[in-house]
Amino acid sequence: MDQPTADTLTQAPPPDAARQREALRRMLLIRRFEEAAEEAYMRGAIHGTMHLSIGQEASAVGACLDLETGDYITSTHRGHGHCIAKGADVARMFAEFFGRETGYCRGRGGSMHIADIAGGNLGANGIVGGGLPIATGAALAIRQQRRAAVVMCFFGDGAVNEGAFHEALNMAGLWKLPVIFVCENNKYGMSVSTERSMAVPRVAERARAYGMPGVRVDGNDLFAVHRAAGAAIARARAGGGPSLIEAETYRLRGHSRSDRNRYRSKEEIEHWRGLDPIPRLERAMRDAGVLDAAGIAALRAEVEAEIAAAIAFAEGSPVPDPGEVTRDVYEGGIAA
Amino acid sequence: MNAIVSIDTGPEGAACRDISYADAIHEALRSALEADERVFLLGEDIGVYGGAFQVTRDLVHRFGEGRVIDTPIAELGAAGVAVGAALAGSRPVLEFQFSDFATLAMEQIVNQAAKLRYMLGGNASVPLVIRMPAGAGTGAAAQHSQSLEAWFAHVPGLKVVQPATPHDAKGLLLAAIDDPDPVVIFEHKLLYKTTGPVPAEAYRVPIGKAAIRRPGRDITIVATGIMVHRALEAAERLAGRGHDAEVIDLRSLRPLDTATLIDSVTRTTRLLCVHESVKMLGIGAEISAAIAESAAFDRLDAPIRRLGGADCPIPYAPGLERAAVPQVEDIEAAAARLIERGE
Structure with a gap:
């Protein structure tokens, strides 16, 4: 069998000016959403925990930019960005985090289970690697139903060491299913670095074991992620089978709220702050004449207003009725 | 069988x-x-x-x-x-x-x-x-x-x-x-x-409904899976001793058909639960508790009894394997003891 090569995944044309503007808008929306969620958490408006994706906006948006309405994504515990990148309404996301009835999961899921089934987001996941075989299964259903859709499966470097990764990619490769596996390699599975957890640290190389092309890209470069993802989406849609994309990125915040950052240095974090994907995209768009400083400022103001309105909507929404705690365990709510 | x-x-x-x-x-x-x-x-x-x-x-x-x-x-x-x-x-x-x-x-x-x-x-x-x-x-x-x-x-x-x-x-x-x-x-x-x-045609059996396989007056034997057949055989043997056992096939563990169970025990006043899965923390414990928490509790003429898998992995040697799960004679003996001696 011919082994597909990484070259297969470097040929997608760049997004046009309107798509670039939309990409930047979504990245800014993710950044401001995460910052506002963090602020709400700090003032006690959100309970539990959350995993922020600040610094990883380009991989979420770049991977989803060419997706269409009927396409699916599966996401991770660090899933707010994926959800927004797939087109979710940030007001219903905040409502979910605030534990309100108007949230995407009616306050039953919270940050780790944020989903938008109607919009094609099959869900974030509290289990590392949990979404991988689900993505393969959704792709199998697409094939059975003779639909043109694809599945974009997000996971982190930590998930690559789970057995579910192997089982899901093997079946997807074996059956040539329309699924794109996007590993957001942010260097750490909680506190343990990829050097300390992977015998072969280049995730993209593992694609060879599953008969699919694998490519490693700069995950903080929107254009690089889009180039690979766009090619993989087109390939999957045309019946060419799955692909593996390793997007090298970095989370600028800790793993979760409990993280004291004892396992990495300030210098390392500062180095990656210099590679922040949002200023990089803004610079590139300015340099190419796609968007000037005034245009960027207008976009930022637009996002700011959307976030403020979303939080107001969430705060004004009703909390769930405790009398309904067992509702929706089953269809019709029948408890045993 | x-x-x-x-x-x-x-x-x-x-x-x-x-x-x-x-x-x-x-x-x-x-x-x-x-x-x-x-x-x-x-x-x-x-x-x-x-x-x-x-x-x-x-x-x-x-x-x-x-x-x-x-x-x-x-x-x-x-x-x-x-x-x-x-x-x-x-x-x-x-x-x-x-x-x-x-x-x-x-x-x-x-x-x-x-x-x-x-x-x-x-x-x-x-x-x-x-x-x-x-x-x-x-x-x-x-x-x-x-x-x-x-x-x-x-x-x-x-x-x-x-x-x-x-x-x-x-x-x-x-x-x-x-x-x-x-x-x-x-x-x-x-x-x-x-x-x-x-x-021959397609039909549905509703999930969550138990079935009374043998009506009886003296004891309710609730069984699951293969134990339904062993309970029925035990019931035939009990009939030879003058005891009339009711045998309920649970069919559904979740949802649990507590209404059928409570109604049966209210009539028979005795309960024996039989399943192959390990007895400790098994479905028999849940059924027992459901009866104990219901109005049927006041009607009981004997303690509730359970038979289940022994507290060990399933062993290989035929004699051991047989000893690890309830058999017809175990069910007969337990039911007879409840009816005859109230224990």
């Missing part, structure tokens, strides 16, 4: 044939595959091999490899594939070759399939059916003989059924395939070759 033939009757006027439990499942799968193109089967060696117990035998020839899918030996992955396909609008029926192997897939069954509808605020449906060949008596020892149904019945979001007859094996499977939520079906391996009357 001869008692099986007599305990089932099909719907009024329906054309029933005596067929095996395995054939009844095969018939249900075939009719579901014919009726709904969203239905597909997946599992290990279910294609040309026909499944370890020949339940799916020729279905791959009739419906093709796209709908009768041999998975790699990857239980976690296969369960996840089934969950994902169900979320995306297909109707998967997943066979574990042995229910013991579901331990490799608990993440997808418990964390994903069972919880998605709830976690997502009622906006997701996982119409997944999981078939579990289970139980002891085949000499396959500890890793191929377990009865783990109580584990699954402990998880909100799953439904758990345990058909004891060919009639229910077909009817409960078709009801499970129609169900919008995940249903786990425990099929005792010793039942596959047993026979009973089964209507």
Whole structure:
């Protein structure tokens, strides 16, 4: 069998000016959403925990930019960005985090289970690697139903060491299913670095074991992620089978709220702050004449207003009725 | 096992044939595959091999490899594939070759399939059916003989059924395939070759309803799966001693049909629970508690008794294997003691 090569995944044309503007808008929306969620958490408006994706906006948006309405994504515990990148309404996301009835999961899921089934987001996941075989299964259903859709499966470097990764990619490769596996390699599975957890640290190389092309890209470069993802989406849609994309990125915040950052240095974090994907995209768009400083400022103001309105909507929404705690365990709510 | 033939009757006027439990499942799968193109089967060696117990035998020839899918030996992955396909609008029926192997897939069954509808605020449906060949008596020892149904019945979001007859094996499977939520079906391996009357057409047995297999006045024996047959045989022996036992086939562990149980115990005033899964923290404990918490408690003329699997893995040597699970004589003795001595 011919082994597909990484070259297969470097040929997608760049997004046009309107798509670039939309990409930047979504990245800014993710950044401001995460910052506002963090602020709400700090003032006690959100309970539990959350995993922020600040610094990883380009991989979420770049991977989803060419997706269409009927396409699916599966996401991770660090899933707010994926959800927004797939087109979710940030007001219903905040409502979910605030534990309100108007949230995407009616306050039953919270940050780790944020989903938008109607919009094609099959869900974030509290289990590392949990979404991988689900993505393969959704792709199998697409094939059975003779639909043109694809599945974009997000996971982190930590998930690559789970057995579910192997089982899901093997079946997807074996059956040539329309699924794109996007590993957001942010260097750490909680506190343990990829050097300390992977015998072969280049995730993209593992694609060879599953008969699919694998490519490693700069995950903080929107254009690089889009180039690979766009090619993989087109390939999957045309019946060419799955692909593996390793997007090298970095989370600028800790793993979760409990993280004291004892396992990495300030210098390392500062180095990656210099590679922040949002200023990089803004610079590139300015340099190419796609968007000037005034245009960027207008976009930022637009996002700011959307976030403020979303939080107001969430705060004004009703909390769930405790009398309904067992509702929706089953269809019709029948408890045993 | 001869008692099986007599305990089932099909719907009024329906054309029933005596067929095996395995054939009844095969018939249900075939009719579901014919009726709904969203239905597909997946599992290990279910294609040309026909499944370890020949339940799916020729279905791959009739419906093709796209709908009768041999998975790699990857239980976690296969369960996840089934969950994902169900979320995306297909109707998967997943066979574990042995229910013991579901331990490799608990993440997808418990964390994903069972919880998605709830976690997502009622906006997701996982119409997944999981078939579990289970139980002891085949000499396959500890890793191929377990009865783990109580584990699954402990998880909100799953439904758990345990058909004891060919009639229910077909009817409960078709009801499970129609169900919008995940249903786990425990099929005792010793039942596959047993026979009973089964209507030729498609029909449904409602999930969550127990069946009174033998009405009686002196004691209620609630049994699951293969123990229904042993309880019926014990009831015949008890009749020879002048005792009239009522035998209830639980059929569904979740939802649990407490109304039928409470009504029966209120009439008979004695309760014996019998299951093959380990007694400690088993379904018998839940039934006992349900009776103790109900008005039937005041009607009891004897303590509640339970028979279940011994507190050990299923052993290999035939004498040991037999000793590890309740037998007809154990049921007869326990019931007689409750009736005759009130203990």
